[in-house]
Amino acid sequence: MSPADPSEFGCGGLFLGCQKDPKTMFIRLTYCLIILGLGSIAQADLSFRAMIEPAQVFPGERMSYRLDIVSSSRQSSLNPSDPDFGGLTILSGPTAATQIINRNGRVRFYQSFEWILSASEPGRYVIGPSVLESNGGTYRTEKTNLVVKPQSEDGLPRELRGENLIFGQTGDHAENRRLRNRLFIRPQVSNESPFVGEPVVLTYTLYIDGITLGDRAEFMFPEVGGALNKQLYQAQSLEGDEFMYDNGKTFKVITLYRHVVTPTRPGDLRVTGFGLRTSVVGSQPRRTRSMFDNLFGRGVRVELPTPPINLSVKPVPHVGMPDKFTGTVGDFTLSVGVDRNDAGLDDLVTMKVQLSGRGAIDLANPPTLDLGEHFSLAGESVDVRRVESVDDLRGHKIFEYILRPNRPGRLELPALSYILFDPYTAGFRTLKSDPLQFNIAPGRDPLLDIPDPSVSHDAAIRGPLAGQVYLRPMLDLRTGRSGTIVNRPLFWIFHLAAIGMLVVGWRIDNRRSKRDPERERRRKAWRQFEKRVQHIGKGVSGPNNLSNAAGDLESAVRNFIADHFNLAADGLTRPMIEGRLFESSMGFDQVNRLCELMDRCISLKYAPQSMVRSFDLQECRREMTSILREVKS
């Protein structure tokens, strides 16, 4: 081996030719240290690079574009510029991530910015450079070339070839290729360039070929601004019928979501995409499953996000537009009806104008009414009844008008015409109704009846509108203001006086009670008697109960007499009762009758059952009460 040229050995070569000269060796060692120091300074600088994964994709497939920044010192504000993604669609991003790695005592700071991209069409795409400025230096990534290969349509039925299909996307590209042409969503638009007011039906159908999906599924619903959006159908599960196609393959076909968008203004209209998120059962997950994977069951999480749909909304054509165009767009029919043809002048007639058919019935405008001179409008209302349909928008809009006849006689309501624009034939149509005939009888209040000017004329009815309205004669005139009675002091003085009178009456009663305790006692006795007697005999059935009730009645009377005359009820004999009742200026017959009734009541306790049954307790109670009322008063 020949001695090597020291210059070929880099830094090591510095020492080979100077082993005997310490001075030269010192100088060279100093150089070496300087070079090493510069090297470490150079390593403190950052590296900036772009990466795309995978390098080869198909239309609709997701790819990740990442900008990585690695530096040896922490730099807080590193903001690379967004690259020009050309015709690629940004699905999400940029997502920023920071990482610090300490390897053998050397610290590295990693920063990454990631975009998720997708290409809608096959072709060649170029992602422009990204620029980063740091510590006075400018760093730039290289342009990235990407080739999107055309979709392989092997295994697809003929009718689905060339369609914009959205295939299932997982985090694993190998899994994505396995799902290709076996799990996809087919978005369908009924009309991509509708007229203003024309409903557009958007349907998202899922096709599955031999893939088992998890139980759970999550939908991301489309949104739209500047248009009415109404859901027609939404799948409740991922179950559907199987269809065999021309290529011999069987697909399970599930209509996931259908909605109808009705544009309200011309121009470009963007409807955001629909999405399905679920899991594929039977596939092995690429990485350790995270806690979020459990949300979508076992298997690999799969997403099918459809791209936004752009509609080009055309205005209603001005050429050929009739002057009386109502502004309604749709395929509707018109029907007009009234609740009665024979009515009085005091009656109100209800006319219903109904629009029915296909189209955005909510946006249908009311007709222009021509009521003629015979009717005037007293009120109106609108009611919309939608027909439940999963295919398109259908319904009825009912305009209800309350009409008041202006005069009696045989009247006619002119025919109604309604001009609309039919987007399905792209032409204007005029809907017409027949004129309506009415027989209006004179009103019930003669003062309010306006006679038919062609038949007769009432001198009392004046006015320029041929008897439609009139002024009332002013024979007397009420001048001045009456004022309000409640605001007058006399009103309140009077009420104070009335309250005073009530208080006086109450005070008189109180004082009288205090002066006469006997009266108070007698009043209490009567109250107690009424309370006892109130419930006696109610709902009594059977002889035993009847005899007991009769005993209670006799006891109540005895107690009342005792309380009224301030005696003890237990020792009260018949002569004592008679004597007291006579003293209270009661008639002889009444006293005898009361005692007789009391005896009858008490004797029922020992009487045979046949006798008890014939006893009329209520009558006895009434009679005793009326006799005792006199005692009380």
Next chain:
Amino acid sequence: MKWIKIASLRSIRVARCMVLATYLVGLQFCVPGTNAAAPGAQQRDLIQEAEQAYNEGDYDRSIAAFEKLAAQAPEDPVVLFNLGMVYMQAGQRGRAIWRYLQGYQVSPRDKQIRHRIRNISTDLFDQMAITPIPPLNRLYESLTMNEWGGLMVVSGGLFALLWTLYFIIPLNHPLRVKIRGVIIFLGVMTLIIYPLGLARYYHEEVIVKGVVVEEETVARTGPDEDQIETFALPAGTIVEVDEVLWDKKWLKISFAGGRVGFVPRSTVEFL
């Protein structure tokens, strides 16, 4: 004595009839009213001018003449009715409703005014209703504020009078039993009349009400044209006036459902 004479009444029914008669007589004396008389020469000229202008279709002149007449006879239902009619013909629906409602306040049993109001707006009576019970509403609507006040005076007065009399009469006197029925009858009447009368007073005197007379009136969030528009008020809407602001140029109003806003003073006429 007077109460001995009353004792000779044979039944309570006669007493009740007397109470009702007293009500009617009392109403005549208690209720303040206006003087109805044949119009004077100047008023006759105004009537003639208003009618002539109306017949010629010159509604502005007719309105001016009727307004002069209404200033002299502000509580004449016929003048208010005719004024409403002319406003209606002139296309001023809000002012027509305002005048009809004024006529309805002074003469609630006037069939023609009621008929006109019902024809112009079917829900005006609903706006004025105090309860969802139709018979009670009809009773409430059928009398004016002053008539309700008169009834309150008569029924309250009679009730207090008989109540006092009841306690003054000796205990054993048979008149007490008879008078008791009348007092109960009067008590029930008072219990019905007072709430309705006070409700009428509250709605007519305590709450200041107005009618939106201008078409396309818009309530704003503050008393200024620069404030945000909150809701539209169709002509003829009855509103409650909560406050008069800014040198009487703006009104703070509240509307059905508790909505509050500010409108220019010129768009609302007080009832």
